[in-house]
Amino acid sequence: xxxxxxALLILLxxxxxxxxxxxxxxxxxxxxxxxxxxxxxxxxTGRIVSVGQQSAVPVNLPAGHPVRQQFLETxxxxxxxxxxxxxxxxxxxxxxxxxxxxxxxxxxLRYVSETPGGVAYVPASRVPAGANVxxxx
Amino acid sequence: xxxxxxPLLVSLLPCSAGAVDLxxxxxxxxxxxxxxxxxxxxxxxxxxxxxxxxxxLGAQLDVKFNPEWGATVQARLAPSAENDSAxxxxxxxxxxxxxxxxxxxxxxxxxxxxxxxxxxxxxxGATYEFARLPIEVYxxxxxxxxxxxxxxxxxxxxxxDWTLEGYTGKMPTYWRYYQRDVxxxxxxxxxxxxxxxxxSSGLVLTARDIDNVFRIGVHEVEATRVGDTSHADIPYRPLxxxxxxxxxxxxxxxxxxIIPVQxxxxxxxxxxxxxxxxxxxxxxVDSSSQGLTRWxxxxxxxxxxxxxTPYVYYAKMKSPDDVLERYKAINGNRVPPLPPPYDAxxxxxxxxxxxxxxxPYDQWTAALGTSYRLTPTSVLKAEWSHTRSGVVSxxxxxxxxxxxxxxxxxxxxxxxxxxx
Numbered sequence: 300x301x302x303x304x305x306a307l308l309i310l311l312x313x314x315x316x317x318x319x320x321x322x323x324x325x326x327x328x329x330x331x332x333x334x335x336x337x338x339x340x341x342x343x344t345g346r347i348v349s350v351g352q353q354s355a356v357p358v359n360l361p362a363g364h365p366v367r368q369q370f371l372e373t374x375x376x377x378x379x380x381x382x383x384x385x386x387x388x389x390x391x392x393x394x395x396x397x398x399x400x401x402x403x404x405x406x407x408l409r410y411v412s413e414t415p416g417g418v419a420y421v422p423a424s425r426v427p428a429g430a431n432v433x434x435x436x
Numbered sequence: 437x438x439x440x441x442x443p444l445l446v447s448l449l450p451c452s453a454g455a456v457d458l459x460x461x462x463x464x465x466x467x468x469x470x471x472x473x474x475x476x477x478x479x480x481x482x483x484x485x486x487x488x489x490x491x492x493l494g495a496q497l498d499v500k501f502n503p504e505w506g507a508t509v510q511a512r513l514a515p516s517a518e519n520d521s522a523x524x525x526x527x528x529x530x531x532x533x534x535x536x537x538x539x540x541x542x543x544x545x546x547x548x549x550x551x552x553x554x555x556x557x558x559x560x561g562a563t564y565e566f567a568r569l570p571i572e573v574y575x576x577x578x579x580x581x582x583x584x585x586x587x588x589x590x591x592x593x594x595x596x597d598w599t600l601e602g603y604t605g606k607m608p609t610y611w612r613y614y615q616r617d618v619x620x621x622x623x624x625x626x627x628x629x630x631x632x633x634x635x636s637s638g639l640v641l642t643a644r645d646i647d648n649v650f651r652i653g654v655h656e657v658e659a660t661r662v663g664d665t666s667h668a669d670i671p672y673r674p675l676x677x678x679x680x681x682x683x684x685x686x687x688x689x690x691x692x693x694i695i696p697v698q699x700x701x702x703x704x705x706x707x708x709x710x711x712x713x714x715x716x717x718x719x720x721v722d723s724s725s726q727g728l729t730r731w732x733x734x735x736x737x738x739x740x741x742x743x744x745t746p747y748v749y750y751a752k753m754k755s756p757d758d759v760l761e762r763y764k765a766i767n768g769n770r771v772p773p774l775p776p777p778y779d780a781x782x783x784x785x786x787x788x789x790x791x792x793x794x795x796p797y798d799q800w801t802a803a804l805g806t807s808y809r810l811t812p813t814s815v816l817k818a819e820w821s822h823t824r825s826g827v828v829s830x831x832x833x834x835x836x837x838x839x840x841x842x843x844x845x846x847x848x849x850x851x852x853x854x855x856x
Binding site: 341346347348349354355356376379380383384387388390391392393394395396399416 | 457459461463496498500502503504506508510529531533535537538541543547548556557559560562563590592597646809812813855
């Protein structure tokens with residue numbers, strides 16, 4: 300049990316160290332135009348549903364995922380509590396539900412490659428060759 | 437709301453919708469409130485304690501057909517709006533939304549109106565820090581829901597998102613009255629509910645950024661009593677010099693009431709992470725229930741310390757002075773023994789009834805409370821509030837033989853709100 304906990308801590312530490320050298324970038328289904336940071340913020344907070352006049356369907360990684368945490372902090376400027384709290388209110392004022400959550404980066408990559416309008420954040424090191432990167436800090 | 441309404445709306449959606457994204461969520465509050473008085477306040481709170489004032493259970497289904505089309509259904513189980521002893525399962529929302537562009541949102545169906553800052557999410561305690569939204573303000577609008585249409589346009593400027601929302605719709609609703617002595621249709625004291633058909637239209641401007649929100653709205657409500665007309669006033673009938681009575685049976689009748697409502701609110705994050713929230717609403721009702729004409733306001737200060745958010749607020753609501761004076765005149769009016777055909781006992785009983793029908797408000801509340809976030813989606817809240825009535829408050833079910841003037845009520849509230 301203790302060994303397992305230690306391994307998890309090391310994994311999280313390696314993850315967080317790696318995050319500094321592996322920035323999050325936004326990728327999208329082919330053809331979706333480039334976006335700026337305010338547009339990404341609005342897209343992930345439900346205030347816009349398109350990028351460059353084209354429908355966009357963002358997806359999230361699950362709450363607590365290190366890549367999601369990095370995205371929230373560096374791109375949206377929020378922590379998990381603020382982001383969850385924001386969507387909690389938005390959902391219950393009848394302005395929609397938060398982006399769908401996919402299990403892991405592999406699923407996100409598959410989703411973006413197959414879904415017209417799909418948008419997602421992934422570590423720069425995981426961007427497939429030829430992918431449509433629409434935002435990079 | 438009829439069950440078939442929502443499927444009908446959904447059936448009107450474009451059939452080209454591909455993969456439909458369904459999201460279920462639920463919410464609830466288990467809330468206990470206890471006062472130090474034997475009579476009821478806000479329908480349920482007395483010194484026996486109650487779970488009925490604040491407890492609620494709900495579920496919501498959000499359906500996303502594509503980025504432009506969606507639908508939302510929300511149902512809830514809560515104390516009935518037309519009966520003090522029953523619980524009722526009702527459909528709070530059932531609407532289809534269409535967002536043809538980023539800046540336009542059109543919703544059709546059963547909607548909750550953008551009245552005060554937390555009107556739309558008032559059933560979901562996890563979305564705000566107060567143990568109970570100040571009733572002095574949140575009770576003012578005659579209805580918070582309509583079946584109708586809402587159109588909103590948003591301007592995304594540098595810092596603020598500006599949203600102008602217009603709505604129109606109709607809905608049956610209930611107004612609660614409390615008779616201290618004799619009732620309208622019986623000799624027993626107690627509450628009774630008048631059913632009204634309400635049409636409501638309004639225009640609301642909201643400016644919002646990540647930390648602050650400002651809102652102003654103008655609304656007009658047309659209320660028609662179901663199956664009956666409304667009394668326009670309570671005229672005074674002189675019988676002799678210095679002797680007379682307020683006549684609730686021979687009053688002029690009107691088919692409908694036109695009720696203007698104005699709302700104003702702001703919640704601002706100040707330096708030092710202090711949040712100041714203030715809201716104001718006023719309403720004008722020209723009927724025998726002239727006391728419903730009133731204003732209400734509150735000012736709250738809160739600050740987040742990690743998971744804790746302590747707050748204080750002061751709230752006040754008041755009917756116009758001339759209406760409160762009229763209440764005093766009606767409530768205190770007595771006739772001496774009279775010769776036939778007059779029945780002095782019956783007339784004197786009717787004066788209390790007439791005063792209660794006037795339904796005026798004059799009270800303030802000071803509250804001190806805190807919320808504690810267990811998780812981003814669940815919160816514990818505790819609050820002590822002190823309410824004082826002035827001339828009268830129709831939120832207080834005054835005991836028979838007395839009235840609700842100059843009452844002091846301490847209320848202790850503890851609740852757990854969650855979403856999942």
